Amino acid sequence: MPDSQIQHVSTIISAKWICPVRPHNITLEDHSIIIDQDRIIDIIETKKVSSLYQTTQHFQLHHHIVTPGLINAHTHAAMNLFRGFADDQPLHTWLNESIWPLEKKWVTPDFVYDGTLIACAEMLKSGVTTFNEMYFYPEAASRAIKQSGMRANIGLFVMDYPSNYASDGEDYLMKGLEARDGWRDEALITSSLAPHAPYSVSDKTLDHVLTYANQLNLTIHMHVHETEDEINESLKQYQIRPIERLHRLGVLSPQFMAVHSVYLNDQDLTTFSKESVSVIHCPTSNLKLGSGIADIETLQKHSINVCLGTDGSASNNKQDILHDMQLASLLAKGITKNPATLNAKTSLEMVTINGAKALILQYEEGLLTSMDIQACKDIALRWQLKLKQNV
C-alpha cells in the first residue's frame, strides 16, 4: 500500500487489553487506540495499525489493560492536607474538635489551591481523569484543576453556617456564581450547585439553589442520608425524612447527585428511582466515620444509577478510586453473602459510565492527561510540616 494512504495521527496506544465498557462485556486483546486531535478516531487490531496509521507518539503497553478515564464522583480535594489528622475519633469529636477547628485555622485560597493540586496528582495515579468536587474557595480549586489538566465538575458550595469563606446561604451562592464566571470558558470544567446537606441548608436556601440550578442548567451535588441521626433530626424538625423534604421542595431530578445514601427505606428508594436521582456511594468514608454500609445491590435492583466517590482524605484517607472500587465490591458480597454480587464489570461501570451519567458528561469525552507528580509531593510535604508544627 502506498504511504500516501497511511494517515498521520497524534497518538497511538497499543495495549495488551482494552476494556471499552461499552459495548457491554467486551475486552479487546492486542488492540490499539488511534487518537487524533484529542479524539479517539479508531480502535483496531494492533497488527493492522502500521498499514493504516502512523504517529510520532506511540505508547506500547504490553502488560496493561486500558480503560476509559475513571470518575471519582465525590470528593473534597483540598482536604488531602488533613489526611491522618483525625483518625479513630467518634463523629462528634472528629467534626467539633478536629475538622472544624482545622478548617477555621487553615482553610484559605492558598490551602485549597495546594490541596487540590496534590489530590489531582493522587487521583491521576489511580487512573481518575474526572472528579466531582465540593469545598470552600472553588476559584482556587479551579486554578489547580486547570493546572492538572483533569476534567472536573466543581460544586458551588452552599450552607447556612458561616465559614472562613462565606457568611450565609446567599453569600455562598453569590461567591460560587462569581467563581464560576472564571471557568465558564474552560472546556474541561463544569459546575454544580453544592448545598452541603439537608441539616445544614434551610428550605429557603434550597429554593434559591433550585432556582439557579434550573436557570443555569446545573446539576445539584449534596450529601444525603449519611447517618441515622440526620434522619431522626429531620423527623423532629420537619416531621418528614430528608429525602421526602427534598422531594417536596422539587430538588430531586436526574440532575441530582445524592452522596452517601446509606439509609434508604422503601419510600426513599421509590422516590430516587422515580426521579432518576444518581447515588454516589462512598464506602470507605461510610466505614471510617461509622456511618454504616449502603446496600448497593438494593439500589441497583431499583435501577438507580450508582457511582463511586472517595470522599475527602480526612474521611478515607486516600484519593485512590481503585481502592474504593474493590471495597464496594467486597462489601456488597459480604452483606448479601453472595460472592457474585457487584462483579468486576459492574465496579468498572460505576467509576466510568455511571459517573458520566450522573455528571451529565457525554461519555465519548474521555481524557488523557499527565502532570508532575513529584512537584505535588513536595507541596504536600511542605503543608504537612506546617500543620504538624501548629496543631
Next chain:
Amino acid sequence: MPDSQIQHVSTIISAKWICPVRPHNITLEDHSIIIDQDRIIDIIETKKVSSLYQTTQHFQLHHHIVTPGLINAHTHAAMNLFRGFADDQPLHTWLNESIWPLEKKWVTPDFVYDGTLIACAEMLKSGVTTFNEMYFYPEAASRAIKQSGMRANIGLFVMDYPSNYASDGEDYLMKGLEARDGWRDEALITSSLAPHAPYSVSDKTLDHVLTYANQLNLTIHMHVHETEDEINESLKQYQIRPIERLHRLGVLSPQFMAVHSVYLNDQDLTTFSKESVSVIHCPTSNLKLGSGIADIETLQKHSINVCLGTDGSASNNKQDILHDMQLASLLAKGITKNPATLNAKTSLEMVTINGAKALILQYEEGLLTSMDIQACKDIALRWQLKLKQNV
C-alpha cells in the same frame, strides 16, 4: 570518650519513628535500634548513638516508622498462583468449578515451591516477616520459606478427602510428620497440625491430630465457623455446632487457632474465652467469598486474642497484610457505627503481639530479612502464562 568504649555492632537502624508495640502506646521519635548478632541489644536516642556504638551497616530512615515485623496469621501461600482465576463466583462454583479442578490439574511440589516463594516476596513487601501457613506439600513450602529468610509456622495439612498430595487422614498425617523432620533443625520454622475444617475432618482424624499435637507440643491451625452453612450442616450431622464438637473432642486450648470465626453465638464466645483460643480474622476473604463479617469488637470484649490473616490469594487477592489491617479497622467502625472502634494501635497489635501469642512465639524474636523481589516476579509471570494458556 576514647574509641575503645565504643562498641562495634552488626547493624544500626535510625528512624524518624519507632513503634515498639510494647510498652503500650509508645512511639519513639528520632531513635535508633542497635542490633548485634541478629538480636536487638538497645534502643536509644539517635543523637546518642555515635558515642556508644559503631557499625558498617547503618540504615538512616528519615521518613519511616519502624515496627516489629508483621505476622500474617493465616494463608495458603502457594495459592498466589491462582490469584484472579475465580473472582465474582458463588462459593459452590468457586470451589467445584474453579479451585478444586485447578488444584487437581496444577498442584505439585514445584507449584507449591514457586507459589510460596512469590507469596513470601509479596508478604515481605507489606512488612510481614512471619506467617502461618496451611497447604499441600509442606516440604516444598518449607524450601521456599528457607530461601526467603522469613519465619513461618507450617501447618501439616490434614483432611479426610483425597487430593494430589495424599489419600486420607492417616496419609496426610504421615506425610506431614515426615515433612516436618526436614525442617526440625531450622531456627525460623515451627509446625502446627492443620486439620482443614470441622466438615472435612472426622472425629477419628481429629483424635489423631490431638494425640500428635499433645505428644509433639504443636499448635493446631483450623478453619472454624467460616459460613452459616457449615454450622447448619454440623447441627444436622452431629446435633451440635462445630465449636461445641471440637470442644467435646478436647481440641480447643490456648494452642488452638480458629481461622475465620465469622459466626459465633454466646456459647461459642464463652467457650473460646474459657479455653483461651486465638481467632484469626480474615476480613477480605470473608467478604470476597460472601461469608459475612466477623464481629471483632465482641471477640475483644470477651478477651479473645484476635490476629489477622490475608488467607490465600484465591480469596483475597493479595498477600498485603496492611490492606487487611485497614479493612479490619474500617469494617469494625462500620458495623459498630463507632469510628473509635479498632483504632490504629489495636490494628497494629493484631498483626504483631497478638499473632505472636497465637503462634506461641517469643515476642522478642523479631526478624529482619530481605530477598530478591524481582526474581519472584519473574517466577509469577511464568506461572501466570502457563496457567492462562491451559485453563
